[in-house]
Amino acid sequence: MAYAQAMVAVGQRAIEAAEARDEMGVFDVGADMYAVCTGCHSTYALETLRPGA
Numbered sequence: 001m002a003y004a005q006a007m008v009a010v011g012q013r014a015i016e017a018a019e020a021r022d023e024m025g026v027f028d029v030g031a032d033m034y035a036v037c038t039g040c041h042s043t044y045a046l047e048t049l050r051p052g053a
């Protein structure tokens with residue numbers, strides 16, 4: 001559940017940054033979101049990190 005909760009948290013930050021028209025904020029949240037994506041995949045879906053492997 002930790003990854004799902006992290007996903008919700010980063011999503012809420014993305015909404016806040018978007019509503020504030022904070023371009024750098026949106027960019028930074030996007031980077032964090034990618035880290036959550038790959039973090040979960042590295043635990044539960046390792047094959048998604050190695051396309052074609």
Ligand code: HEC
Pocket residue numbers: 003004007033034036037038040041044045047048
């Ligand atoms: C809570 C865990 C979790 C999070 C967070 C997560 N994923 Fe995934 N993702 C998975 C799992 C598990 C699979 C494998 C599902 C399967 O094979 O049926 C998957 C599969 C995928 C695939 C398909 C890959 C393929 O080779 O078919 C894509 C694309 C993907 N995720 C994108 C994302 C993106 C983009 C994010 C972030 C916005 C994200 N995922 C966040 C768990 C997660």
